[in-house]
Amino acid sequence: MPSAVRFGVNYTPSQGWFHHWLDFEIDAVRADLDSIAALGLDHIRVFPIWPYFQPNRSLIRPRAVEQLVQLADAAAERGLDVNVDGLQGHLSSFDFVPSWTRTWHRRNLFTDPDAVSGQADYLRTLAAALADRPNFIGMTIGNEINQFAAGPHPDPDPATTDEAGRWLRRLLAACEEGAPGRTHLHAEYDATWYQDDQPFTPAQAARLGAVTAVHSWVFNGTAQRHGRTGTATEQHAAYLVELSKAWADDPHRPVWLQEVGAPAPLIPAEHAAAFTRATVDAALDCEDLWGITWWCSHDVSRSLADFPELEYSLGLLTEDRRVKPAGEEVARIAREQREAPHRPAPRGIALAVDAGDEEDAPRRSVCAPGGPVSEAFARLSAEGVRPALVLAGRAGDTAHLAARGIREVVTPADVGT
Template sequence: MTSTVRFGANYTPSQGWFHHWLDFDLDAVRADLDSIAALGLDHIRVFPLWPVFQPNRTLIRPRAVEQLVQLADAAAERGLDVNVDGLQGHLSSFDFLPAWTQTWHRRNIFSDPDVVSGQAAYLRTLAAALADRPNFIGMTIGNEVNQFSSGPHPDPDRITPEQAERWLVRLLDACEEGAPGKLHLHAEYDAAWYQDDQPFTPAHSARLGALTAVHSWVFNGTAQRHGRTGTATEHHAAYLIELSKAWAEDPHRPVWLQEVGAPAPLIPAEHAGTFTEATVAGALDCQDLWGVTWWCSHDVSRSLADFPELEYSLGLMTSDREVKPAGKTIARIVEEQRARPCRPAPRTTALVVDAGDDGTAPGRSVCAPGGAVFEAFARLTADGARPAVVLASRAHDAGHLAARGITEVVTPDQVR
């Protein structure tokens, strides 16, 4: 671990989006990586497409793995470290699941023994291929794979929290077997923190893997409710970082803001730079922040059809590699942080969250936009209180509070 906050981008190829694996062009990748490195960023998050890399349960394509290694080596030449998400999974509204899990071969991707065994072999293979690369950060099991486990997905593979935990442990172990000692983790979209019946829980996110990942998207009701300049909107990323710490067993467990972006039209293009500035400033005011990784590096090209409109405009750069306002803002922040790194003080006031049982959090919707904890955090932040979050079960644990620098505890109904 490093005390310096890392800054990176989720790499979206400017040509062909993630379909570029089908027509892999290393020269185009190198040009993209040049443009990312020019912003001063130090890492990328990379997304193999699971059906392309493992089209059959017992076939992990050597050529695809070789191309992933070529990408990682090209990144190293430009001073960029690489995190690899294995199971894609879900990207920008599209699902990518191999045929051997669907229709006539329909099997639960979280609980079927053969499927899980195949997933473990796949992740182990990718990790092993990169294990000796100094710029390889580690594996993320997959991108927001929890969206397959419950509604609102139209055809979920339903499981219990106990099954979700077994799946996570098995696949994290596979990553560690492939690349011992690297930072291996898992990453869920915010239903893990906000949705009462989501089987992937806050405890899973905050206690399993090398560090906690949070994905901050204000189109989840936050910006609709509070507006583009609302405190809750500009501090949503900071809120998720602090919320995650409530469930962490290590009071200084690192947290990675692994996805965050400025989604139009809730954040209009002319305000993207301002939103980016406020969001990153809020995140940097949180202790134990490992890194900030913006979604995404390059816009989706308008030549590609059927994406939700916002997906065409989320890049730090256009699909022609022209730097946009958000990209200029990130580049400036990176330069400033390298000259004068942020050293946030402890957050001394903690807001109590009671979501029921700490392990399963059956009442975690109190943490969602409109919920008592969410709205109280926003009000405290607007008043300059810099709140932390603590579980009700730990609200009177003097040792835990002291380890986090907390000196005052308040409940949501005490916040006016």
């Protein structure tokens, strides 16, 4: 019998946001973690800020690493496991990259040998510092690092698909060297699945690392097109989980819904709990789901300037640690799943995905919001059909289909609009 789905939250400190590393106070962290543990969650995802931890290519600050370990130990005391994102990278519209990679020291993050070597040293150091902690899940290379590789980033570090693949393999190996046998992975934002010229590909996401991570945000055009209660909106996270399986070689590769949230105003505050319930219920009806990690734990303080408006209100808790309706809903779902876990049946009908060559997916925009694959998935879901997704090139592979429990394959044209 498969393991129960993990429920966690992306930890956003209530005091100072991620700038708390500059004025680290373990007592404030402990209070935050108490409020998270009270929701009945079992893990957190933690974000060291890369330039704060590695301000020079040959300097990884020992004190910062010690503080990360203190945070992990405080989480363990509260029954919380910890995943650590190494390269921050990009967070909530802000970029955090060290000065040794920019302006006068401009280096391509993905292809410059010195830059990549420095990143490997950094990830290896963080992993090694936590390797003996029983509550350490493993490393994520970085948060949505693919946004640096292509437009719409205003100053991209261009890379080819092959270069992106070599970079991922090198840094995953560094994580494994630091903490052998842990769950090390990488995570990209949804351009990987939807943007034709994005060098980080669906095949890399679904085949490299211990699990596949997907990040589901309905402000990507889904909620704008379908509304807050549209099937495509409420099923978007499930859609990404199933889309990732189309590229996986392992028919039962675990998938981690590593980020999902209720962004205002597309999801109004009074509807956040209902959206949370619908989104999580849909995701739980996907096989091989490793876990769901909500974005985020605590609201961003209004005293901090220049965030996009939606970023201030994404927390399950307020900045003074009061539980919000979405937090109550997540706590309720986590409790329900502990008491009576949902065991989804295989999805017998699959929708064929033709994105071109499966390694590069040059036509993956067919999967984007409003595209034929996404729209067909939503229509089938609205009709009560629990669709899977399969690459068109595998639609005739009877062994692959049987391993996934797929009995029938249809095309977007068969479904209509």
